[in-house]
Amino acid sequence: MPDTTRHLTLANGLQLTLRHAPRLKRSAAALRVHAGSHDAPSAWPGLAHFLEHLFFLGTTRFPLEDGLMRHVQALGGQVNASTRERTTDFFFEVPPTALAGGLERLCQMLAEPDLGIERQCREREVIHAEFIAWSRNPQAQQQFALLQSVAGNHPLSAFHAGNRYSLGLRNVAFQQALSGFHQRFYQGGQITLSLCGPQPLDELEQLGRQYAAIFEKGALVPQASPPALAANTPLLFAHQGLPAGAEQALELLVANLGDNRAGSWLDALERRGWLKGCKVEKLYAFAGQLLWHIDLKLDPDADTDEALKLLYGWFDFIRQTDPGQFNSAFGRLQQRRERNATALELARRDSAGQPFAALDKQALGALKALLEQLPRHAYGQWQLPAAEPLLIDELPTVQTAELPPALAMSDLLPPSRQYAALYLRWHVPSALRQPLRGVLERALHPLQSRCEQTCVQLQFSASGEYWQLRCAGHPAAVVRATGQALALMQAPSNWQSSPPEAPALIPIRALINQLTDAVLGNHPAATPPCTLDQALLDGAWQHSHWHGLALGFDASAVQALGAVLQGCPGQGAVPTPANLWSGQRWHHAEVPGSENALLLFCPLPAEQQASGRLLAQLLQGPVYQRLRVELQLGYAVFSTFRQVEGIGGLLFGVQSPHASQAEILDHLRKLLGQGVTLDIGARQALAEQFDEPAMANADVAEWAWQTHLATQPGNLLALQRSILMTRQADLDGLLSDLLSTDCAWLCLANSAAPDASWH
Template sequence: MPDPTRTLTLANGLHLTLRHAPRLKRAAAALRVHAGSHDAPVKWPGLAHFLEHLFFLGNARFPLENGLMRYVQALGGQVNASTRERTTDFFFEVPPAAFAGGLERLCQMLAEPDLSIEHQRREREVIHAEFIAWSRNPQAQKQFTLLQSVSARHPLGGFHAGNRHTLALQDPAFQQALKGFHQRFYHAGQITLSLCGPQTLDQLEQLGRQFAQVFAPGKRAAQMLPPALTRTHTGLVFTHESLPEGAYHALELLIACLSDSRAGTWLDALRQRGWLQGFEAELLYAFAGQMLWHIDLKLVEHACSEQARDLLHGWFSFIRQADPAQLNAEFSLLQQNQERNASALELARRDSAGQPFAALDAQGLVALRAILEDLPHCERGQWQLPAPDPLLLADSPHTQARPLPAGLSVSDLLPEARQYAAVYLRWQVPAPLHQPLYDVLDRALHPLKERCRRASLQLQFSSAGECWQLRCSGQPAAVVRAVECALAHLISPDDWTLPTEQEPALIPIRALLKQLPDALLGPTRMPKPGAMLDQQTLDDAWRQSHWHGLAVGFDAATLQSLGAVLHACPGQAGAPAAVPRWHGRRWHHAQVPGTEHALLLFCPVPADQHACGRLLAQLLQGPVYQRLRVELQLGYAVFSTFRQLEGVGGLLFGVQSPHATQAEILNHLQTLLRQGVNLDPAARQALAEQFDEMAMANADVAEWAWQTHLATQTDGLPALRRSILMTQQADLDDLSGALLNAQSNWLCLANAPAPDGAWH
């Protein structure tokens, strides 16, 4: 059944959309202001983005330490904002009981911001740090180049991020423009506010009416129409003019067709030729009937790009001639799966953008025809529309009843009513060809990963130390089908060629996060020179391997189907291995792209002190952000949290800075740890309330169950809540002191060598 929804316009002109989704455990708000970077004065590039940042620095009603960012983070929620060309979005997600407090802070900070010059000076440096990182990021520069392919008169080709030089704080004209932009666009008539959660529609409406009245009344201001885009399809960049309403939704259907890599599709044709490395289609811009989108097609070096483009045009022609009802039927299944799996935040953001999860209506089909008529086409290739994907089916697979394998544990943390399940399978593979074999298997899983992504499933295959791990989550029946397919590929891959493509470069701090599990578990054995990769080698590796796993969220019938599938699991079933241990302080110098200084500090906490460690991490979040991000302005990438990795729990700090060295960052973190924290009973209570199945996202519940399984911990969520509530100031002081002890087992992962001899 679709979620009940309601739309209304308040007396002040604000457009309110409401969605009651009783299956959700969190509530979310998404507020869209119909104004963006292209609506700001041309003289002041970055003004709209700058204003978005200033809102989060607090105001008289809710200063920074009690503002939306701190409020949501303290509750373990999500909060962010985004400035696009013609819109600016603000959004957050929290437990339902805290929703009113978040909504009040969101509306207050936008309606009555503090635009003091002190706030502006501080945040301009953050904007400039973002600009430096953006200018050095190859992916960002590639997208900027794509945007510049349009007409020189169109604002898409301009610079809108802002930096120290374009944000002229000392100029009275800039200050007037900043305040004028806020007055013109941040009133009720420019705003769509979407609320989504398990609350009733009446409860959501009451909250919307109560807090949205802070916005000044007004009518929607007309946004200046842009000049024409260049009407050419250069390479794989496509532009459209004068499209009818529903074009964005129609493009979603077209991209769903383009991203299908099953037999008979154009991606399958590329893969059969051995040409395909990767595919992604992205909408770059849409406003007033204009649309700009791009296909990022990665081909192997020997591929013929001209023939690949001809095949694409042939696929366009085939889609033009296909039965729209058949296209729309599969698209409807895809949309239904996305809606069932969407979080409160995803639903609220779709509603605020006017893009519901649904099949195309009559207007959308007209828009699809207009887009297809506008695309290049030719008669090339032999095509067919694949049958509906079994991964989209909701019924349990029919399998012969068999007992669950000895290596599989079952958690009852997620009730069946959630309709969300997760399977974790982990192999210890002590083979000298561990990494090359992993690369082959990961490549073999790529087509299945693409299918899973289309079906709103999450399929991940990862490697850390001598372990391989498969994780699949989503609708329970679909998870069983996906795991069955994945095991078949892992046992006997179709393709034995090693991948040659390079993954997109990550910013340094993200690259370090990706390497952290390997750093925790230690390096794998190097292969012998000249070793062969073949089926026999893989079979030998599987025979030497041991596996264990965890199933979360399955009912009895689907669990039985999963058990039957897992009897084909390679390796010997066993119990989890001991969690990794090390002594002393370790420094790993990671070779990652990027020139900015980046550092991760992981401080393990004994299992019986995890409750205290979580509270300590929670109380440190504010001081770390305030000192490093606000006062010292080290950079925009600053975080601190408690994290469980590979069964090891601990405090995790991360900083990326354009000017502070890794040694300086580490000194700042040690200083903050030495200062300690003061116990806040309200924060303790709020943290304890986060560890309730009803308050946690389904994926977080499954991950918590898996990490405690790896750590062989038997205590459940109620015990963790009790331990948090029993934590006292003395416990926090003792743990802080133990962490600062020179013998504490810290792990530092950085893109530079260790600063002195205290690390090994």
């Protein structure tokens, strides 16, 4: 059943957009304020971003412990905000029954914030910690340097993040500017609110009218037009005077630039062996201006000038081709994206006025104007790529084949969800598995790019002696993508090229990427020198053993999947659960970045994992309050329950510019020693999160896979019951166990262990 939408203007001027999508499991709200960092007084860089932070610190009606962030997190939802140049966005996603509570908190905190000076002082330090991390992040600095190439008087080239020195809290003029910015822009005429979910449109409208009425009546405030843009780098493109619809037009162009199939620009680079990575990013769009960048990574031996000529030739080919042909293919792609989008993604697109759709007449005109401003150069041989098979909803025609015994089937995801997931895992004892992994990553990269374009998640990973392939999305697309992936993994075509470059990460994210290896107790091993070839890969596959899990496939899809898996390399096996270690372990990870970062993982035996989930839920608020708000250790602070290699446990993470890893760990110990109080409402809310109709499809699949790895029954109802049976004594006993000296703690940090008690 297609989505239905409704657009309204409320009495206070607020634009209300509603979307009824029956297939969705969750509901979402996205509120856009048409003002951002470029609309703030230039005397106070970062004021708009600072105000965004202050909103989340609670109000008289909804204090911090009952504010939007805590409310949404307690329901297993998502919540965040973003300050851009000309807009500020606030958004959350929750179970449908909780939409009203979230919406009330969102509207109330924006309309009637508490801007007390004490909370401003605390939050400015958080902003400053963000600034320090930003200033040390290579990617952030590269983008900042890139923006300096635009005209010097354009606000894009200025500093807008805010820090301890740009936010003059004790200055009367600053306080007047802060309250004035809020009064001017956070009123009805400046706001677009989008609600999306499985609820009927009338119900969504009633919620929107009820809670959005709190905003003062107003009109849209004209935003000052910026000075002209100028781009001085070959892969940075600046446009002026574009008509409405330019952002949608750029989205079509980006989709074509990201297409690596035969006949495309990326295909031309691939065939020459030059391409190592390509990312196209919109940097700015406002008042007919558009700035976007191609982050192109080429092999050192590549001819850069030739690559640019090919790019400009591809532009010329698109310019001369009937736009209807591109738009038709783009429309099919957008249909798939809309069907696969979450409630949050749909609400955010609606609030931005950018639906998942082919270009309309206005946007096609914008595409023509955009193409006219791109470099011209008739060069290269081009053709329109054939229809993308990953967008075909019908299953491939195959002969009937039974599923291999090594593949387990789960019925946790009904086929009616039109979302399937397949996990394949190989134990590869070969000493060459690490360099061979690089060969496979390179072989899979073009297919992964196509999958990303078509809303299919294709992930290849390696930990210790294991290789793993995960494919998820529309069932027909999963079958096709898996077949292509298995063929590439057994017979890669290019043995000489290196795998794609991994993006630079801040320390805490780099540690998260190494968590699986640390849990397994793996350390990098020396690889014997040799020249890799097909024979070595064949030998590795011959001695490997595999097992897997599939869910979300109907009977026809199971037959098609069975045919594909006849070509699965290795010998069938059964999962072997990872061993739970004893005592406290410290794993020193060498990761880039100068800030101190630490992950603390506390694994739990199977019988304690239900109470462990509840404990993690109850600790979320206190951890955030103590470490981020009160101690101001840094902006990257989190706590959660995480399953790694089938092992479930509590996970805490902190990145700090000033506190050492030992100090962070000490703060966590003291916090755990304070205990928690059982909250009956929180217990009920947590149990309700593990009902399949309430869980995101990807979360259902991942939970099923983790229980499969642990060789435990995949029974969500049993988990719900165990959570509901958790008592205060269970929480107290669990905390006591966690604080004992023989508890199986794992510290993963970018420093050596503080003392000999860790091994």
